[in-house]
Amino acid sequence: MKVVKFGGSSLADGSHFQKVIHIIQSDVTRQVVVVSAPGKRFAEDTKVTDLLITYAQQVIAQKPTETIVQKISQRYKSIGTFFNLPARPIDKIIKKLCSLPDEYYPSHAYLMAAFKAHGERLNAMLLTSVLNHLGIKARFVDPFEAGIIVTDNPADATVMPETYQNLAQLHFKDEKLIFPGFFGFTPNGQIATFSRGGSDITGAIVARGLKAELYENFTDVDAIYAVDPHIVPHPEAIKKMTYREMRELSYAGFSVFHDEAIIPAIEGQVPIKVKNTNHPDLPGTLIVPETHFTPHHTITGVASSERFAALYLHRYLLNKEVGFTLKLLQILYKYDVSYEHMPSGIDDLTIIFDKNQLNRQTIHEMCHDIQNTLHPDQLDWIDDYAIIMVVGEGMRSKIGTIENIIRPLAENGIGVHMINQGASRISIMLGTKQADAKRAVKEIYTHFFNTVSTERKILYAD
Template identity: 50%
Template sequence: MKVVKFGGSSLANSVQVSKVVKIIQADDQRRFVIVSAPGKRFKGDIKVTDLLIQYAKATMNNTPTETITGQIIARYEEIATAFKVPQTAFEKIKTTILSLPQQDYQDDGYLMAAFKAHGEKLNAMLFAEVLKTAGVNAKYLDPKDVGLKLTDSPNDAEIIPSSYEQINQWADSKLVRVIPGFFGYNDQGQICTFSRGGSDITGAIIARGVHAKRYENFTDVDAIYAADPHIIHHPIAIHNMTFREMRELSYAGFSVFHDEALIPAIQGNIQVVVKNTNHPSERGTSITSHKRVNPAYPVSGIASSPGFCGIYIRKYMLDKKRFSQKILNLLAKYDLSYEHMPSGIDDLTVIMRQDQLTPELEDRLIRELVIALQPDEIHISHNYALLMVVGEGMADRTGIMSKATDALARQNVKLTMVNQGASEISMMFGIKQDEAQAAIKALYDTFFPDL
C-alpha cells in the first residue's frame, strides 16, 4: 500500500488535476492521497493559500472581503465545473469559504491558521468528489477523524506521538482516502498547522501511521538534482539518495522536499520517492536509509541557502569564562535560534538566519551582549550564505575538503566559516551571499566533471 502526496502545482487547475486522477487510477495501491491547496497556474499567479492569508488579514482588520472570496471560490469552481462535480457538493465548499469569519477562534493566530488550512481542506473535499466522478471509490477523510493531533501552536505545530496509533486504525481501508495536508487539531479542537510546506509532513505522518510500503511525493520536477537547475544548466539527477543526504541538502536550500517531512519516514523506515506529476513514468528520486555509493562520485549534491548573519565577538580568555552559556541565554530570552557557533580561543561567531532580527531587536541584542560579556570587539555582518557539499561517498575519503577549497579559491570566493560534521557526509562553508552562484558552479564543475 502506498501513500501519495500532490503539491500545489499538481492541483493548480483542472488540467493538472486530470493528470493526478490518472496517476491514482494507474495503481490501486495508492490508497491514501494527501493534497495541498491549489498553487500557481502561471508565472505571476497567486496561490490559494496566499489568497486565504489576504482573506484572514481582511477579516481581522474588518475590511471588505468580497473580491478575495470571489477569487478563492473561482479557483475551486473551475475544477468542479470541469469534472461535473455535483452542485450540492460544490455549494458546501462555497458556503465554508464564506462562513470562515463567523467561526470561533481562540485568537488571531488560530484564525490565521484555520484560514490557511482551508486551502488544503477544501481541495481535499473537492478532489474526493472529482475522483468519484472518474469512477474511483474515494472519500474525504478529515485530519480530526484520522486522529492527527498536534501540539498547541497555531502556525508551527508538531505531531503528538500517540496520533500514530489512531492513524493505524485506517490502514486496512479499501477506499481511496483523500486527506488534506498541512494541518491537524489540538486538544481543544482548534486547527493548528505545520510550518509552511507542511503537506509533505502530513504525507510522511500518514505513511508511517498506516505502515505504508512507499510514500510517493509528486511535484513538478523529474527528480532531485545535484545542484539548482537555475544555476547549473542540466545538472545530473540524483536517482538514489539517503535520508541523511536529503536532510542536509534540504537544510541548505533544496526546496523540492520539506526537510522536516523526512522525520516520520525515517522513523518508519519508509521509502520516499519524489516524482513528477507531469511525467509520472520518469524514474524520479528514491530516498532510503542506505544506498550503494559510486566511488567516482563521492559527492551527491551541492546547495546554498542565503539570508544569514553573523555576530562576531572577541574577548581575551573567551573560552574560559562560560561566555557561550551567557550568549545562549540571551538568544533564548528573545526566542532566537542559531545555526552554528564556530569559535577560536578568544573569539566566536554566532550564525543565524537574519530574518529573525528587526533593526530594533538587533540593536537591543548587541547592547545586552555588550553588557553581559564586555567584549573587546563585537559587530554583526549581514548577507551570508551557507554552502553545503553533501555525499555518503565522502566518508573515509581523503582530499574532498582540499578539492572543495581549491575550487572556491580559484573563483576568489572568500570563506568566512568552514565546518565538517562528525558524520563526514557533509561540509559547510560560510560565504558572502553574492558569491553563492559562482561557488556552486565551481564546486559542481569539480565534483561532476564532464556531466
C-alpha cells in the same frame, strides 16, 4: 500501500486534476492521497491559500466578503465543471466556505489558521467527489476523523505522538483515501496549521502512521538535482540519496523539501520518492535510510543559502575562561534567539544565525549586552554572509575531500571565511561573502561532477 502527495501546482485546475487522477489510477498501490490547495494556474494568478488569507483579513476587519468568496468559489467550481460534476458536491463546498465566519475561534490567529486550512480541506473534498463521479471509489478523510492531533500553536503546530496511534486504527479496504494536507486539530478541537512545507509534513505523518511502503511526493520538477539549476544549467539528477543528505541540502537551500518536512517519514523509516506530476514516468529521486546505502561518489550535492548572518568575537585566551560560552548562550536565551553553528578557536568565536529570527533592534541590543558582559577585544556583526553545504555519504571514507573543495575556490579567487565539518562526516560547511556564494557553488560542482566523465556515469547508478 503507497502514500502520494500532490502540491498546489499539481492541482491548480481541471487539466492538472486529470493528470493527478491518471497517476493515482496507474498504480493500484497508490491508495492514500494527500493534497494541497489549488496553486497558481499561470504566473500572474493567485493561490487559493492567498485568497483565503484575504478572506480571513476581511472577516477580521468586518469588511464585505462577497467578492473574495466568489473568487475562491470559482476556483473550485471551474474544476467541477471540467469533470461535469453534479451541483450537489460543489454546493456543499461553497456552503462550507461561506460558513467559515460563523464558526467559533479562540483568537484571530486561530481564525486565520482555519481559513487557510480550508484550501486543502475543500480541495480534498472536491477530489474525492471527482473520483467517485468517475467511478473510482474514494473516501474523504478529515484530519479530525483520522486523529491528526497537533500542538496548540495555530500557525506553527507540530504533530503529537498519539497521532500515530490514531492513524494505526484507521480502517479502509479498496477505496482511495483522500487527506487534506497542511493542518491538524488541537486537543481542544481547533484547526492549527503547520508552518512551512505543510502538506509535505502531512504526507510524511500519514506515511509513517499507516506504515506505507513508500511516500511519493509529486511536484513540478523531474528530480532533486545535485545543484540548483539556476546556478548550473542542466545539472545531474540524483537518483538515490539518504535522509541525512536530503536534510543537509534542504537546510542549505534545496527547495524541493523544507528540511523539517520529512522528519515523520524518517522516524518511520519510510522511503520517499520525489517525482514530477507532468512527467510521472521519469524515475525521480529516491530518498532512503542510511542503513545498507552504498555511495557511488564522494559528493551528492552542493547548495548555498544567503539567509544567514554571523557574529564574530575575538578575545585573547578566550579558551581559558570557564563559563564564557555559558554567558554568551544566556544572552541569546534572553532574546529568544537560537544559533545555527558556533565554530571557535583559542581566541576567536563565530556564531552563525538564521536572519529570519532577527531584526535590527534585537541585533543592536543583543550585541550591546555581549559587549558589556563578555568584553571582547573585537565584536563584529557580519550581514554579508552565505553558507555553502557540500554533502555526500561518500565523504566519510574519502581522504582529501576538503582540499578538493577548497582548491577550485582558491584557483578562482573566492575567499572562505569559515570551514566546519559535521560530526556525521557527510557534510562540509563553508562561509563566504554573499556575492561569492553562487560562483563558489558552481566551481565546486564543476570540480566534482565535470572533471572526470567516467566518475559521473557511476554517480547515479542504482
